[in-house]
Amino acid sequence: MSNKRQLHLGAFMRPVSIHTGAWRYPGSYPDANFNFAHLKRFTQKLEQGRFDAFFMADHLAVLNMPIEALKRSHTVTSFEPFTLLSALAGATEHIGLIATGSTTFDAPYHVARRFASLDHISGGRGLEHRDHVQSRCSVELWAG
Numbered sequence: 001m002s003n004k005r006q007l008h009l010g011a012f013m014r015p016v017s018i019h020t021g022a023w024r025y026p027g028s029y030p031d032a033n034f035n036f037a038h039l040k041r042f043t044q045k046l047e048q049g050r051f052d053a054f055f056m057a058d059h060l061a062v063l064n065m066p067i068e069a070l071k072r073s074h075t076v077t078s079f080e081p082f083t084l085l086s087a088l089a090g091a092t093e094h095i096g097l098i099a100t101g102s103t104t105f106d107a108p109y110h111v112a113r114r115f116a117s118l119d120h121i122s123g124g125r126g127l128e129h130r131d132h133v134q135s136r137c138s139v140e141l142w143a144g
Helices: 036-048 067-071 081-089 108-121 136-143
Strands: 010-012 053-056 096-101 126-130
Touching: 036 081, 053 081, 081 096, 081 108, 096 108, 108 126
Parallel strands: 010 053, 053 096, 096 126
Antiparallel strands: none
8 A cells, every 4th residue: 555645725815915014025026915917927937837726815904013114015905815815716727715704794695605605616626714803904894
């Protein structure tokens, strides 16, 4: 009996970088969070590198950071994950496309429908990351 082991690679990019100041690095793409051409190229490069999945994290509110820090950050906002991943599905063939879904502040039917749509559009490559309780900012936003 062969004990074949396999390494699975996933990219967590939020969508481009998790580091708040990454846009300042020489050669970076400061507009990448809202530039579909960059995101498409990055995802295609991940697929060429044999990555198994691209994970697009999401937040239900602006991150809890001082306003001056938010002004200097490229991680404040980005494309809505289901829209982005559905568009990337047409530009890729094999890579899994993972989105965050939360039923904390959204009806389970609507969340399930978005995932089903992504899964069908991508030919079975849509994957779910469940997140039930988000940041305090999210709770305050929805609590009114």
